[in-house]
Amino acid sequence: MPKITYKDNQGNSKTIEVENGLSIMEGAIQNDIPGIDADCGGSMACATCHVYVEEKWLNKLPKAEDAEVDMIDMAHEPKKNSRLSCQLIVSEELEGLTVTTPKKQS
């Protein structure tokens, strides 16, 4: 199973194995990783699973759909490397991915 690293905005990090096919958001929720709320449960409707993706990973991830980019407008302090973690599906290609959670989600 691919290893995914979740970092908080203080720099504390936790690396866990997430099953292929789950989203980065689900990986966090199932493993009690703080900093990801996912209020809407993954329907791309709330922007509370917002994460920053390491720059070097940005181009390796499938591009965000328009609806995701629109939703990121609503996120807390969005940046160029912002993604919604409910839209990032874990696969072997994501082995070693690091995401950082923002100061807060809402």
Place this chain on the structure above:
Amino acid sequence: MKKTDTIIIGAGPVGLFAVHQLGIKGLKSIVIDNLDKAGGQCIELYPDKPIYDIPAVPECTGEELTKKLLEQIKPFRTEFFLNERVEEVKQDKENWIVKTNNKNEFLAPNIIIAGGVGSFEPRKLSVKEAEKFEGKSLFYAVRNKEQFKNKNISIFGGGDSALDWALELSKFSKINLIHRREEFRGAPHTLSEIKKLEKDGTISIKTPCQLDSIQGDTNIESITLKFDDGKNEKIKTDIVLSFFGLIMKLGPIAEWGLSMNKKTIEVNSENFQTNKKGIFAAGDICTYPGKLKLILSGFHEVALASVECFKRARPNEKYRFEFTTSSKNIQERLGKK
């Protein structure tokens, strides 16, 4: 204080169907919701998105589903208390007293919490000085546009609310429209109108940038924007309007002594009662082994909860299970006979 059989908190699909399930059993209910209209997440988050898993309805939008549910409960003439949030829940012998932020008080043997993920509230600006200007020169909604005449107004956001108000208020004020990226996601027609006004100088568009800080003592005097290229710009501003959508907040529900699991309320899956007798939870806000956050699960949950509500509201009557196809009582209540 208003008396009823069941107080329903939340006017989303599950709250609305609760009215139906209680109504056909002859129970009265009232509905309280913090939004200004019924529909909950269906209306606020995805009014135009098709839903494909409502039984016997192959496809319908959140808005259509809400309309149909409202039509279905029309015979019960239920009173709605919108723009109101429940602040306090207190026990009074076998009954519960519910108080709202609008000073309304209700008394009932039953409460059904169908609150989704909590009440919707505007997403606020994150700079710390924002709070002291809120309600004076910083607003998250426009209630009375008269107060925005002949001002310098800075509007944040890239969606329809931001664009519509930029257009409307530009009739009598100077507007800065500020967004974090070049693309706006409002209606193309509105956007083209705005581009025209940008040419003649009524609206000035600032992208891609975000708010860095607000200056002023009691009222806002200026704001500083930080652009993606690292440059800052200070602009003179009397009024800031921010439209970053709504967030869901659990709010006071967490303080009512209910046993919670993260942000959800624990219930038994027999009648969806919480650890407090007479308080039920259904829909996204409740949790039990195997819980699925589906609208159809919420419908099932309120159907079962309504039976226990009946027993508590009519302790001297025997509950009789009836079908809508054959029960004269139900058909009368639905105005069919």
